[in-house]
Amino acid sequence: xxxxxxxxxxxxxxxxxxxxxxxxxxxxxxxxxxxxxxxxxxxxxxxxxxxxxxxxxxxxxxxxxxxxxxxxxxxxxxxxxxxxxxxxxxxxxxxxxxxxxxxxxxxxxxxxxxxxxxxxxxxxxxxxxxxxxxxxxxxxxxxxxxxxxxxxxxxxxxxxxxxxxxxxxxxxxxxxxxxxxxxxxxxxxxxxxxxxxx
Numbered sequence: 101x102x103x104x105x106x107x108x109x110x111x112x113x114x115x116x117x118x119x120x121x122x123x124x125x126x127x128x129x130x131x132x133x134x135x136x137x138x139x140x141x142x143x144x145x146x147x148x149x150x151x152x153x154x155x156x157x158x159x160x161x162x163x164x165x166x167x168x169x170x171x172x173x174x175x176x177x178x179x180x181x182x183x184x185x186x187x188x189x190x191x192x193x194x195x196x197x198x199x200x201x202x203x204x205x206x207x208x209x210x211x212x213x214x215x216x217x218x219x220x221x222x223x224x225x226x227x228x229x230x231x232x233x234x235x236x237x238x239x240x241x242x243x244x245x246x247x248x249x250x251x252x253x254x255x256x257x258x259x260x261x262x263x264x265x266x267x268x269x270x271x272x273x274x275x276x277x278x279x280x281x282x283x284x285x286x287x288x289x290x291x292x293x294x295x296x297x298x
Contacts, residue, residue, distance in 0.1 A: 124175070153179065155175070186243075
């Protein structure tokens with residue numbers, strides 16, 4: 101929660117004609133969970149990507165200029181790259197042989213596992229019911245519809261962890277050395293007892 105708070109406070113928010121507190125950047129919060137059963141060398145890994153996309157208001161409609169206009173261009177460009185990846189994933193799901201352009205932006209590279217990888221993808225879209233925002237709301241709904249068409253085959257992320265094997269072997273080695281030392285020490289004591297008894 102501390103890291104989430106730090107990330108949220110570092111996020112730039114500005115006032116625009118369409119929004120009093122418009123976020124000027126996307127926010128991605130990644131949680132990775134690793135689990136291992138006692139005595140097992142197999143590690144199960146789960147990763148959760150929580151993504152808050154920045155608002156995608158049309159530049160002409162917002163009437164912003166200067167830095168805000170430049171930020172809006174970059175926001176819309178990154179959303180365009182994300183949408184392009186989603187369209188290609190939908191084509192691939194239909195059997196078409198297409199290249200998925202994950203490398204077009206940093207965001208699509210980071211979200212690669214959450215879009216077309218071994219995952220489940222969910223999207224929550226917020227829209228405005230006011231008449232001046234109908235075009236943006238329809239555009240958002242179309243984007244959400246494309247995300248809903250993504251099909252992934254989900255399997256359990258299990259892998260043998262070399263670090264666990266090394267730790268187990270080191271522990272076994274230490275136990276065997278201790279047992280060997282005990283046997284060596286014990287045999288000397290028995291030999292000494294026999295000498296005294298003679």
